[in-house]
Amino acid sequence: VRNRDTKLTVLMSVRNGEPYVRESVQSILRQTYEDYLFLIVDNASDDRTPEIVESFRDPRVRLIQLEKDIGQTAALNLGLGMTRSPYIARIDADDVSHPTRLEKQMAYARAHPDTALIGTWTTIIGPDGSPIAEKETSTDPDVLMEELLFRNVFAHSSVMFARAAVSELGGYPTHARYAQDYALWLEVTLRHPTAILPEFLVSIRRHDEQIGRSGLSSERVRDPMVLIDNILSRPDLPSSLLNLKNKARARASLRYAAGLREEGRWSQAFVELGRGLMLDAPGSLGKESAVYIAQTVLGMRGYEWICSARRRRPMGT
Numbered sequence: 001v002r003n004r005d006t007k008l009t010v011l012m013s014v015r016n017g018e019p020y021v022r023e024s025v026q027s028i029l030r031q032t033y034e035d036y037l038f039l040i041v042d043n044a045s046d047d048r049t050p051e052i053v054e055s056f057r058d059p060r061v062r063l064i065q066l067e068k069d070i071g072q073t074a075a076l077n078l079g080l081g082m083t084r085s086p087y088i089a090r091i092d093a094d095d096v097s098h099p100t101r102l103e104k105q106m107a108y109a110r111a112h113p114d115t116a117l118i119g120t121w122t123t124i125i126g127p128d129g130s131p132i133a134e135k136e137t138s139t140d141p142d143v144l145m146e147e148l149l150f151r152n153v154f155a156h157s158s159v160m161f162a163r164a165a166v167s168e169l170g171g172y173p174t175h176a177r178y179a180q181d182y183a184l185w186l187e188v189t190l191r192h193p194t195a196i197l198p199e200f201l202v203s204i205r206r207h208d209e210q211i212g213r214s215g216l217s218s219e220r221v222r223d224p225m226v227l228i229d230n231i232l233s234r235p236d237l238p239s240s241l242l243n244l245k246n247k248a249r250a251r252a253s254l255r256y257a258a259g260l261r262e263e264g265r266w267s268q269a270f271v272e273l274g275r276g277l278m279l280d281a282p283g284s285l286g287k288e289s290a291v292y293i294a295q296t297v298l299g300m301r302g303y304e305w306i307c308s309a310r311r312r313r314p315m316g317t
Contacts, residue, residue, distance in 0.1 A: 017093030033103035116165035116192035179223035250280035
C-alpha cells in the first residue's frame with residue numbers, strides 16, 4: 001500500500017466484524033479531521049465484512065484482505081509496516097469514535113510533539129449501542145505510569161501513537177496474546193511522554209462475541225501478570241515506581257488467582273492467592289474477586305493465617 005502524503009493513518013484489524021463494522025467505519029469517515037488514510041486489514045473474514053468495507057466509496061479507505069487468519073497482533077504489525085504516516089490512530093471494528101476525536105488528538109500531538117501515546121476517556125456501550133458506564137482515568141502524565149502497573153488505562157480503540165516510537169520497539173509484541181496493546185503501552189510509557197485527553201471521545205462496545213473480554217479466565221489475566229513481573233524486574237525502572245512493586249505484583253497475582261478459580265483450577269489458585277496475599281495483604285484485595293477466592297479456597301481461617309503471617313514477616317523480606 002502506497003500511503004498518500006498525510007500525517008495520520010487510522011488502523012483497523014478485523015475478522016468477522018459484520019455486526020458492527022459498518023458503524024465503526026462510518027464513525028471514522030464522519031470525523032471533523034479529514035486528512036487521513038484509513039487502512040483496514042481484514043483477517044480472512046468468512047462473513048460479509050469485506051463486502052461491507054468495500055461498499056464505502058471513500059478514497060481514504062484501503063482494504064487489505066488476507067487469505068488466512070494470522071491473528072490480531074500479526075495483522076496490526078502488518079498494517080504498521082504498510083504506512084509511513086507520523087501518527088497512527090487505532091479503532092476496533094466494534095467500537096465507535098466520536099466525531100471530534102481525531103481533530104482533538106491531532107491538535108494535542110501538534111502542541112506536544114514529544115508525546116508518543118495519546119488516549120482518551122471512554123464510554124462503555126452494549127451490543128445495541130446503549131451506554132453502560134463511563135471510564136475516566138488520570139490525566140496527569142506523571143501518574144499514568146503508576147496506574148499502568150495496576151491496569152491498562154489506554155483503551156486500545158482510543159489511542160493515537162507516534163509511529164516512530166512504536167516502530168523502534170518492533171511494533172506490537174507477539175508474546176502477549178491477550179495483552180499485546182498493554183505490553184506495548186508499558187514499553188512506550190517507560191521511554192516517552194504519554195497523555196490521556198479528559199473527554200469521552202470513543203465508545204467501547206461489550207458483547208458476547210469478543211475474544212478475551214468475557215469472564216476472568218486465567219489465560220486472559222496471566223498475560224498482564226507476566227508483563228508486570230517483567231517490567232518490575234527491569235534495572236531501569238524509574239525510582240518513583242519502586243515503592244509500588246509489591247502492591248502491583250500482588251494485584252496481578254490475585255487477578256490471576258481469580259481466573260484460575262473460575263476454571264476450577266483450585267490448587268493453582270491457592271498458590272497464586274498465597275503469593276498475592278503474602279506480597280500485599282490485605283491492601284491489594286480491594287474489590288477484586290480474589291476476596292471470594294480467599295474465602296472459598298482457603299476459608300476464612302486460612303485467609304486470616306496468611307494475613308497474619310505477612311504481618312509477622314520481617315521488614316524487607
